[in-house]
Structure formats: structure tokens, C-alpha cells
Amino acid sequence: MKLLEGKTALITGASRGIGQAIALRFAEQGAHIAFTYLSSAEKAMALENQLHAQGVRAIGYRSDAASFTEAEKLVNNVLMEFQHVDIVVNNAGITRDNLILRMSEQQWDEVLNTNLKSAFNICKQVIRPMMKSRGGSIINISSIVGLTGNAGQTNYAASKAGLIGFTKSLAKELGSRNIRCNVVAPGFIETDMTHGLTEEVKAQYIKNIPLGRYGSPDEVARVCLFLASDLSAYVTGQVLSVCGGLNS
Ligand code: NAD
Numbered sequence: 021m022k023l024l025e026g027k028t029a030l031i032t033g034a035s036r037g038i039g040q041a042i043a044l045r046f047a048e049q050g051a052h053i054a055f056t057y058l059s060s061a062e063k064a065m066a067l068e069n070q071l072h073a074q075g076v077r078a079i080g081y082r083s084d085a086a087s088f089t090e091a092e093k094l095v096n097n098v099l100m101e102f103q104h105v106d107i108v109v110n111n112a113g114i115t116r117d118n119l120i121l122r123m124s125e126q127q128w129d130e131v132l133n134t135n136l137k138s139a140f141n142i143c144k145q146v147i148r149p150m151m152k153s154r155g156g157s158i159i160n161i162s163s164i165v166g167l168t169g170n171a172g173q174t175n176y177a178a179s180k181a182g183l184i185g186f187t188k189s190l191a192k193e194l195g196s197r198n199i200r201c202n203v204v205a206p207g208f209i210e211t212d213m214t215h216g217l218t219e220e221v222k223a224q225y226i227k228n229i230p231l232g233r234y235g236s237p238d239e240v241a242r243v244c245l246f247l248a249s250d251l252s253a254y255v256t257g258q259v260l261s262v263c264g265g266l267n268s
Contacts (some may be wrong), residue, residue: 022050023249028102030095030146031055032085033112034139035063037211038161039081041237042109042244043071043078049245050069051107052077054098058084058112077102085112085131085138095145105152107248110139110183115213115266117172128175139186147194155198157248160187162205164263177254181204184259190259200256201245206265209235230265 029046031038032056043053047138055073057064057080064080065196071078079101082096118129139160165173166180184203191201208214208225214234217225223247226232243262246252261267 022048023245023251024049024051024107026050027106027248028052028054028098028104029107029109029248030098030105030142031109031111032083033057034101035060035080035111036089037213038209038237038240039109039111039207041241042065042111043067045238045241045245046107047071047074047076047078047250049249050076051248052102054081054102054105056081056083056085056112056246058082058093060089062135068171069082080187085110085141086133088137088141088144091138091141091145095142095149105127105149105156106153107157107159108142109161109244109248110142110161112138113161113163113179113213115173115176117176119172120174123175131175132179132182135176136182136186139183143190145164147199149200150194151197156200157252158187158190158199158201158203159186159247160201160203162187162203162259164205164261164267167259167261167267169203187259195256200247200252202252202256203259204240204243205259205261205263205267206240207235207266209237209240209262228266230268233264235264237260 029051034043035057160183162183163180187203
């Protein structure tokens with residue numbers, strides 16, 4: 021028996037990187053996959069095909085995670101196609117780095133809306149159906165930067181720290197309904213998001229990582245699989261860092 025057999029997972033921002041790895045890992049364990057993307061229809065189509073090849077149902081939806089009305093439309097469509105949503109991964113995220121003296125209001129708003137408001141947008145829509153089906157698992161992708169702070173990332177760190185408070189509160193509200201809510205806080209993971217860092221900066225970061233390397237998207241996906249499945253049936257309101265020991 022696969023770990024997620026018969027479940028439906030909704031994953032935001034899955035056309036590449038960590039979201040894509042989560043979609044593939046969940047599908048391998050039998051979950052049907054609804055995922056969102058923002059712009060790359062080609063990549064979304066390619067992922068749909070990869071997921072179908074694993075023998076599950078999969079649909080990619082173009083949907084801006086920052087938009088409340090788009091989230092409402094998205095979840096209605098997903099429920100029409102899949103009937104229930106058992107697992108949600110709020111993964112969509114962006115950076116707009118700048119020192120506070122130079123940070124624009126737009127950079128602040130874009131990051132807060134995409135990284136934090138997005139989780140509110142989706143959770144508002146899925147909680148009622150999850151209550152009806154008497155359970156669910158919500159996983160919000162934060163960052164160790166949300167725990168430690170980082171110069172040049174006040175907007176990003178605030179959004180990721182906000183996700184932690186949001187998730188812990190949600191866990192308290194929804195525990196009695198058997199809906200579990202947890203946070204995954206990745207460290208440095210090799211994706212497009214970290215691709216732009218210079219080799220020098222990367223080497224500097226690696227010095228502080230006890231495991232001595234960057235993580236892979238699938239290493240984050242495997243922790244999400246644990247939180248999505250019944251292996252973690254008694255785990256809620258927790259932050260699990262996937263960072264090679266960086267914050268230990
Ligand atoms: P990525 O840039 O490769 O992927 C981000 C995904 O989110 C993309 O598919 C993008 O299209 C999507 N997205 C962005 N804005 C969106 C929007 N408004 N609506 C819908 N989708 C949107 O980055 P990644 O490294 O895979 O990051 C995934 C998550 O992990 C993010 O929340 C990020 O903050 C977090 N994270 C990443 C790292 C890392 O080192 N890569 C570390 C800590 C946390």
C-alpha cells in the first residue's frame with residue numbers, strides 16, 4: 021500500500037523546483053495531484069505528463085497564489101474535478117531582496133502577498149471541505165530565514181516567519197477537526213531561487229552547514245511526504261527544518 025493512495029494533494033507553484041519535486045514524490049506514493057503555476061504553461065504540461073506516467077490523475081491550473089479571488093476559483097475547480105482535497109502544500113514563493121533603506125513598497129507587498137497571504141487565500145477555501153471529509157494535512161513551506169532573519173531579506177524573512185505564526189494558530193484552531201498543519205523550513209536548496217548566488221557566496225554558506233552541502237528539492241519533498249501521510253498522524257503545529265543542520 022502506497023503512503024498516499026487515494027488522496028488528493030493541492031500544491032502551489034509546482035512547475036519547477038521544490039514544488040515539482042513534491043508533486044512527483046506524492047504521485048509516486050499514489051496521490052492524485054492538482055498543482056498551480058504562474059506563467060510557464062509548457063513546464064506545467066510537461067509535469068502533468070510526468071505525473072500521468074506514474075498512474076495518477078494530475079491537472080495543472082494557472083493561478084496567482086497572491087490573489088484571493090483566484091484561490092477561490094482554483095479550489096472550486098479542483099473540488100469539481102477531484103471531489104476532495106486531503107493535502108495542501110503552500111509552496112509558491114518569491115524573493116525581492118534589498119536592504120531596508122532601498123526596499124520599495126512594491127518589493128515588500130509582492131513578497132508578503134505571494135509568500136504569506138497566499139497561504140491564507142488557499143486555507144480559507146480548503147478548510148471547509150477538509151472539515152466535511154473529517155481530516156486533512158496542510159503543509160506551509162517557510163524557510164530557515166523565517167527563524168533566523170537575514171540581512172537584505174526583511175520582506176522574505178517577515179513573510180516566512182509570518183507563515184510559522186499562521187500555521188501554529190491554524191493547528192490550534194483545527195486540531196479538533198483532525199486537520200493537521202505543519203511548517204517545513206528548508207535551508208539552502210539547489211533550485212532556480214538559489215541559482216543566482218555567486219560561487220563565492222555559496223562557498224561561504226556551505227562552510228556553516230554541518231552536512232557540508234546544499235540540499236536537493238527531493239530531500240524537502242521527502243519530509244513533506246512524511247507530514248502529508250499518516251506516518252505523522254500525531255504531529256501538528258510543528259516546524260521541521262530541512263537545512264543540513266544549519267540552524268542547529
Ligand atoms: P523556485 O523559484 O524554483 O519556484 C517557485 C515556484 O513558485 C515557481 O514554480 C513559481 O512559478 C511559483 N510562483 C511564484 N509566484 C507565484 C504566484 N504568485 N502564484 C503561483 N505560483 C507562483 O523556488 P523554490 O526554491 O522551488 O522555492 C519553493 C518554496 O521554497 C518557496 O516558498 C521558497 O521561498 C521556499 N524555500 C526555498 C529555499 C531554497 O533554497 N531554494 C529555501 C527556503 C525556502
